[in-house]
Amino acid sequence: MKNTANHNDIKTDYKYGFITDIDTDVIPKGLNEDVVGMISEKKHEPAFMREWRLKAYRHWLTMKEPHWGNFYYAPIDYQAISYYSAPKRKMDSPKNIDEIDKELLETFDRLGIPLTEQKRLTGVAVDAVFDSVSVGTTHKEILAKEGIIFCSMSEAIQNHPDLIKKYLGSVVSYTDNFFASLNSAVFSDGSFCFIPKGVKCPIELSTYFRINASETGQFERTLIVAEEDSFVNYLEGCTAPIRDSNQLHAAVVELVALDNAEIKYSTVQNWYAGDKDGKGGIYNFVTKRGKCSGNNSKISWTQVEAGAAITWKYPSVILQGDNSTGRFYSVALTNNRMQADTGTKMIHIGKNTKSTIISKGISTDYSNNSYRGMVMILPSANGARNFSQCDSMLVGNNCSANTFPNIDVRNNTAILEHEASTSKISADQIFYLKSRGLDSEGSVSLIINGFCKEVFKELPLEFSVEAVRLLELKLEGSVG
Amino acid sequence: MLEIKNLYAGINGVSILKGVDLTVNPGEVHAIMGPNGSGKSTLAKVIAGHPDYKVEQGTMEYEVNLKKLDLAAMEPEIRAREGIFLAFQYPVEIPGVNNSVFLRAAFNEICRHQGAEEMDPIEFDQYLRQKMKLLEMDEKFIDRPVNVDFSGGEKKRNEILQMAILAPRLALLDETDSGLDVDSMKIVANGVNKLKSKNNAIVLITHYQRLLNYIVPDFVHVLSDGKIIKSGGKELAIKVETQGYDWLI
Numbered sequence: 001m002k003n004t005a006n007h008n009d010i011k012t013d014y015k016y017g018f019i020t021d022i023d024t025d026v027i028p029k030g031l032n033e034d035v036v037g038m039i040s041e042k043k044h045e046p047a048f049m050r051e052w053r054l055k056a057y058r059h060w061l062t063m064k065e066p067h068w069g070n071f072y073y074a075p076i077d078y079q080a081i082s083y084y085s086a087p088k089r090k091m092d093s094p095k096n097i098d099e100i101d102k103e104l105l106e107t108f109d110r111l112g113i114p115l116t117e118q119k120r121l122t123g124v125a126v127d128a129v130f131d132s133v134s135v136g137t138t139h140k141e142i143l144a145k146e147g148i149i150f151c152s153m154s155e156a157i158q159n160h161p162d163l164i165k166k167y168l169g170s171v172v173s174y175t176d177n178f179f180a181s182l183n184s185a186v187f188s189d190g191s192f193c194f195i196p197k198g199v200k201c202p203i204e205l206s207t208y209f210r211i212n213a214s215e216t217g218q219f220e221r222t223l224i225v226a227e228e229d230s231f232v233n234y235l236e237g238c239t240a241p242i243r244d245s246n247q248l249h250a251a252v253v254e255l256v257a258l259d260n261a262e263i264k265y266s267t268v269q270n271w272y273a274g275d276k277d278g279k280g281g282i283y284n285f286v287t288k289r290g291k292c293s294g295n296n297s298k299i300s301w302t303q304v305e306a307g308a309a310i311t312w313k314y315p316s317v318i319l320q321g322d323n324s325t326g327r328f329y330s331v332a333l334t335n336n337r338m339q340a341d342t343g344t345k346m347i348h349i350g351k352n353t354k355s356t357i358i359s360k361g362i363s364t365d366y367s368n369n370s371y372r373g374m375v376m377i378l379p380s381a382n383g384a385r386n387f388s389q390c391d392s393m394l395v396g397n398n399c400s401a402n403t404f405p406n407i408d409v410r411n412n413t414a415i416l417e418h419e420a421s422t423s424k425i426s427a428d429q430i431f432y433l434k435s436r437g438l439d440s441e442g443s444v445s446l447i448i449n450g451f452c453k454e455v456f457k458e459l460p461l462e463f464s465v466e467a468v469r470l471l472e473l474k475l476e477g478s479v480g
Numbered sequence: 481m482l483e484i485k486n487l488y489a490g491i492n493g494v495s496i497l498k499g500v501d502l503t504v505n506p507g508e509v510h511a512i513m514g515p516n517g518s519g520k521s522t523l524a525k526v527i528a529g530h531p532d533y534k535v536e537q538g539t540m541e542y543e544v545n546l547k548k549l550d551l552a553a554m555e556p557e558i559r560a561r562e563g564i565f566l567a568f569q570y571p572v573e574i575p576g577v578n579n580s581v582f583l584r585a586a587f588n589e590i591c592r593h594q595g596a597e598e599m600d601p602i603e604f605d606q607y608l609r610q611k612m613k614l615l616e617m618d619e620k621f622i623d624r625p626v627n628v629d630f631s632g633g634e635k636k637r638n639e640i641l642q643m644a645i646l647a648p649r650l651a652l653l654d655e656t657d658s659g660l661d662v663d664s665m666k667i668v669a670n671g672v673n674k675l676k677s678k679n680n681a682i683v684l685i686t687h688y689q690r691l692l693n694y695i696v697p698d699f700v701h702v703l704s705d706g707k708i709i710k711s712g713g714k715e716l717a718i719k720v721e722t723q724g725y726d727w728l729i
Contacts, residue, residue, distance in 0.1 A: 423575055427531070432572040435528050436586035436642065437560040437593070446585060450576030450625070 014272055017242030020107040020212050023088040024131070030079045033057060036185050039084050043154045043188070046161055056174035056184030063178045069312050070370040070402055071339035073246070073283065081248060083186045085131040085213040104130060111210065111239060124204045124235070125150055127191040129220060131213050134189045139203060149194040150205050153221050156192035163194060167225050171254040171291045171318070179250040179285040179312075183219045187252065190220035195230040195261075204460060206235040209251075211271075211282070217248040224254070226261035228294065235463060236267040238307075243272070243280050246309060250285045259294030259321065264302070266459050268467055271307035278337030278366075281309025288315035292324035295350070300327035302458040304467040305342055306474055314372065316345035319353035319381070326355040329455040331467070334367030334399070335474050343373040343404070348381035348414070357388040360452050363399035364475060370402040377414040384414040392422045393451055395475065423451075445472045481506050481681050482527070482650055487538035488706075489526045495536060496522045498706035504650065507678040511692055511717060512685045514703035515725050520685045521569055523703070524652045528566035529556030544649060560586075561593035563649030563680075567639035567656050574626040579638070580608055582626050583645050590646055611644040615671045632659035640671050647675070652683045657691035669694030689721035704729050 027038060036057045040050040065076070087104060108115050108128050115128055115138055125139035127150065134152030143150050149160060157164050174184035191207040211218045226232055238249075249271065255263050265288075274281030284307075290299035301315035317326030328344035346355035355375065363369035375386045392401035403420055425447055433443035448471055449456070456464045482504040489497040496519045504510055514520050526533050527540065529551070540551035544562055551559060574582065588598040599607060608622065615637055627635050636656055643651050653672070657665055672695050676682060684695060692700075692714065700716040701708045702725065710716065710728050720728075 426572075428572050429574055431530055431556065432568065432574070433582075433586075434556040435560055435566050435568075436582075436646065437557050437589040438586060439555070439557045439589075442585065442589065446577055446582060447574060450574070450578065450581075453576065 014242060016111060016239035016270065017272060018110065019241040020103055022101070022103045022212070024085050024213055025088050026082050026085040026213060026216065029082045031081070031083060031186070035083055039186055039188060042084065042086075043157070045157055048161070048165065049157055052169070052174065053185050056181050057186075059175050060178070060181035060185055063181060065178050069341040070372070070404075071310050071312075071341055071368065073310055076248060076283070078182075082213075082216045083219070084188055085216040086188075087130055107210065107212070108208070111208065124206050127152060127205075127207045129189055129191070129207060129209045131188075131211060131216060131218065134191070142203065143201075146199050146202065147196045148199060148201055149192065151192055153187070153190040153192050153223070156223075160192070160194070163225065164192075164223075167223055167254070167256055168221075169254075171256060171289050172252050172287050177287060180252050180287040183221060183250050183252045183287070186217075187219045187221040190222040190251070192222070193224040193232060193234065195224075195226045195232045197227040198229045199227075200230065201232040204233045204235055206237070209236070209238040211247060211249065212241060217250065219249075220251045222251070222253040223256075224263055224265070225256045226258065226263050226297075228259045228261060231262045233264045233460065234266070235460060236265070237270070238267075239270055239272070241272065246274075246281055246283055248283050248285070249308075251287070253286070253288040253315075255290035255299055257290065257292050257294060257297035257299050257324075260296045261294060262298040263290065264300050265290070265315075266302040266463055268304045268463055268470065269307055269311075270470060273307045273338050274309040274336065276336050278309065281338075282307070284308035284311045284313060286313040288313065289318065290316070290326070291318045291320060292326060292350075292353075293320050294324070295321040296323045297321050298325040298327075300329070300458070301344065302329040302455065303331070303342075304455070304459070304470070305330065305332040305340060306467075306470050308340075309338060311338075311340040311342050313342045314344055316347070317355065318347045318349065319355065319384075320349045322350040323352045324350055325353070328355075328357045328359070329458045330359045331362070331452045331455045331471070332360070332369055332371075333362045333364075333471055333474055334369045335364045336367060337365070338367040340368070341370045341372055343371045345374040345376070346386060348375075348377045348384040348386070350381060352383040353381055354384070355386045357386070357390070358454050359388075359390045360455055361390075361392045361401050362395065362448065362451070362471070362475075363392070363401050364395035366398045368400050368402075370404060372404040374406040374408070375416060377409045377411050377416070379410045381411050382413050384411065386414075386416045388417065389419045391420065391451065394422065394424045441472060441476065444475050448472070448475065481543055483539075483541045483543070484527075485539045485541075487526070487540060488536040489522065489533050490536060491522070491533050496706055497526065499538070500703075500706070500708055502701065502708065504681045504683060506649075506681055508699065509676065509682045509684065509695060509697045511697035511700045512683060512703055513687070513689075513700060513717060513720055518703045519706040520703055521654055524566055524654045524683070524685055527551065527559075527652055528564060529554065529559050531556070542650070557589075558593075560646075561590050563594075565643055565646055565648030565651045567636075567643055567651065567653045569654040569658070571627050571635040571639055573628045575628050577626050579624055579626050580605065580622045583608060583642065586642070587645055608645065611641060614644060614674060615641050616667050617641060633661065633664045636660055637664065637668060640668050644671060644675055647680075649680050650683070651675075651680065652685065654685045655687065656684070657686055657688065665691065666694060689717045692717045702728055
């Protein structure tokens, strides 16, 4: 099947909106037990995996789509989506990067993620996921030397079934929520990372997700396990072509940190967000959760959410181990008609557990941006601490910002602090900065950088530069 | 340096300046006085390029390094980069933006435009501290967000600090003395006097004569209903102080 639709000529500042013309293997639209079985078969999965998917599917059938988010969308017809699309390959699983099809390599080159030996990014190992499958992973050799496993989820299911059995669904079970159950039934690929005991991962690990095909959903599944005393820094990026129709993206990410382990997970999300009138764009319904199961373990989520027509996403941390730490740093920018409902959950179970929440929402044009958070202190969590800060910035007069902080404390030794503010970029501020020699863009970027600096400083350097540029591009022309 | 001829300007279709003529040469200090609503602040904003004010008639010619520039055709940031500086009557607060980060961004922007060398954060920090000493400012202002939680007097002092950092060719000081106690006014005036040279010019917009005891003007102009109705030397300011504006209008 060829993708012939081409919207590259549409005037837009979304530079990742191009479509790769490549032969793909797409299964017919619709969802039933046969489709779930077919996906499992295409991926040559062992029987336990197929069973797990079917259980998830059957459970999903009993569930209702959640509608408590602060956004609106037309009903999704789950039978009108194709649940699997993969580029046809010359060979089934390329042994090394140089065997990957030229079109795919070019696609990732264009996205700034070169995969080939000569051009690949130094210091970052990349797993590149195109529609439903992983097309290749770089730097495998260096990682193997340390005993680190970094591969696509499909490979992990085939090659490391014991780890998968032990950890897959251990943080987000297949009954967790509507979109997580759907994902469990039909997930196609994603990344798997395993950092063995005592290993500090020497380079950053990264997955780049690309949706290319139309009328398909992307359901990726990522699992990161950090054993005792290990450390990993993980980055995630995502883009999709410009298309008139909405596309569903329902991912699940699970993190597990054992005693003294630390996982830092950073995302710059830039899915296509639809046009000025809200036509098209990705529906981003994502379940991300980490479990600090070990004592003194640490998990931090840092996200820059700048794309997608709808974002429904609450990267959370279960603080089970004593003295464990959860952090959430978020910048969510909405423009045009985008709707974002994002935040976090911090669930304190262990003693002296700590969590920090820093959320910065920027809304402009006709967009709607909500922070939704939950801090839960269970009776066992003696000495738990939480600090939350939720700031909103409005640009223009037609956008809205909302904050829904929920606090549930069941232990009276806990200490919680919550700060919130709402501000606006005014024409007076812009004139003030211009009268000092800064142009409009420089002025907006200075204000936005100032507003987001606590979050940006948590991102790896190259990501933070990218994030600043992305926000500047999105805000261009919306002030003054 | 600045030659304004027959300038008419207004806001929301209402004319405020109705034929202003003003010539400012390098090395001069001009004071513009006048009753409330006479158009003093409007004149400063129009020179600096505030987007709400429209020039209806007349010209503003700004001469720098033998180039003659038409101010009305320039964006406010280009005017700033060419050396025009407005010390605001009501400085704006910019939450989250660190004072020194802001000042260095502005300073380097102007350097780049004028072909001068930019400063890295370490060099700039030294330069900033030295200028702060001149205005007897506490070092805590370095890392505070621009004007946020500054007292009225601190904001005004921060304006003059910016003037010291950016070293403008033409500085417009809009009611810099209002809200300052006598001691602060002396410090600010002393700072301004140290920044004065034969190459730059200062236009003071003020309600009262008292600032002019500390920064002595070469010329005093009285603005009334959008027009300069009287120009003179320092003695004109004293006469206004004792007799008010009624005898002029």
